[in-house]
Amino acid sequence: MATTFDVARVRGSYPALADGHAYLDGAAGTQVPGSVIDAIAAAYRAGIGNIGGAFAASERSDAIVAEARRAVADLTGGAASGVVFGPSMTALTYRMSAALARGWAPGDEIVVSRLDHDANIRPWIQAAARAGAVVRWAEADLATGELPAAQYAELVGDRTRLVAVTAASNVLGTRPDVAAIAAVAHAAGALCYVDGVHATPHIPVDVSALGAD
Template sequence: MSTTAAPRVPPVTGAGLGHCGMGYDVDAIRDHFPALAGGTAFFDGPGGTQTPDVVADAVAATLVSEISNRGQVTPAERRADEVVRAARAAVGDLLAVDPGDVVLGRSATALTFVAARTLSRGWAAGDEVVVSRLDHDANVRPWVLAAEAAGATVRFAEFDPASGELAAADVEAVVGSRTKLVAVTAASNLIGTRPDLPAIAKVAHEAGALCYVDGVHATAHVSVDVAAEGADLWVCSPYKFLGPHHGVLAAAPAVLEGLRPDKLVPSTDVVPERFELGTLPYELLAGTTAAIDFLATLAGAAGSTRRECLVDAFAALDEHESRLYGRLEDGLRRLDGIRLHSNAARRTPTMLMTFEDHDVQDVRGHLADRGINAPAGHFYAWECSHHLGLGAAGGLRVGLAPYSTDSDIDRLLEGLEEAIRP
């Protein structure tokens, strides 16, 4: 079996992008989303954003193109190979990692299970794994199950339910000399809290542990630099940031090279392909490249590379979403009968709420009848919802996306006021 190191994919600087656009024009951005033509106000972005036309076009064009399994002999083989290389390069620009360190997979959950099964082979009785109550269950249960199978101990880092804050000290309190891994979210998909990742990663690394970060929710809202965040492994999902449904994992080269996942005998042993089971979904990868290219043109000063454009675009997006979120939060805090559970000092534009005299599902239905999509539940943040005292019922969650507008905020506030009016 080959142990040859993975060939590094040459970086792509966003061919065809030219220079980034100037200014954040939400109306022009919305023109690329066919789903918005129906008039619905979408606040369900944390569960998956709407899709721009350029992404759908890329998916369709790939499906009907001359394409086959990857190779270098026929045009169809070369096209498949280029689709994969382009997707790795785009994700590399998005996360500030080398394209050769990008693993492509079925979903963030599936990739985390693969990572947990593989990493836990080096664990034994007495070893410890730290997870947090703030996380989506996809960054809790895989580690709990892997630890149980290895005989290792699981320790939970607790967050403050009143403020929603998870501090490095909360993690440090449960990290010990036998800690092998700290799993933590970059942003809570339920209440939006963004912990201080570099500080948490430092705690993990000082104990000799790896830091595994669920970046699914954060990657849709902030410019990510995996190394700067201190993450050894970072997982995210393109469908949260305008792309198709699949997952990606970025990791430090030394980490990937040291892991030996289950694989078929004839499949390659090079990194990152050794982690990718079966034929990759070329059409979804083409859509992911298109989504990242689209993000890179949202706004910002002129830049010569896609990475520069992405950094500028996320700065402009943050300004746009922060302004709208400020209006939303101010309006919500003026309404009687609403309890807000998103209170951390640093968070994504995501708000979880419950109501004194109304069931969250009833309020959700009232909004849906008025063309406002704001779902309710625990959203798989099982530990988080229970730690907040909300149990399986959870709350009503609203989140902003690149296409959100002031009109959407007005409609939501008016709809909520109607729904909870005595």
């Protein structure tokens, strides 16, 4: 039996949407439902402290973080032990790029795309510059808004260390064939870093199926 999506009910669970505005860009800040607001308020009412401490407030914080990691792993098909929280996707990507770039050498290559949000471009470009690595660009098809996966066969080579790509464009909603792109990267021994910020709220996400490292 066909089911319908109750837009009014879902919108009603997000208090911020009552202001009548349409929030189109997830990168500008994600609105949350009342259940999330209630959970945050409940945590502060109970009292929390720095994690890793030997007192009750700290133990509550540890439990909240552990449960949050399990929830994110369930949402993305990942492992709770691999979930790391941070202030923003941009900040986390800067940290990841700085860590990975320590193993890059002059002449190594990375591949970024014109379709991506700047948060998945600039950190990699700056890290490449510091390491002396070469930046190669995957081009979007301006007529269709798509990111052709076939071009990666020419862009990725023996010196490629990382391919960064979005799972969905924050501007167009375009969803590249990430699994195909990741397969090319892995065949060359490179890592594939996937920005899932704009895909995860809208479609089922499985990091293993995507090939995301």
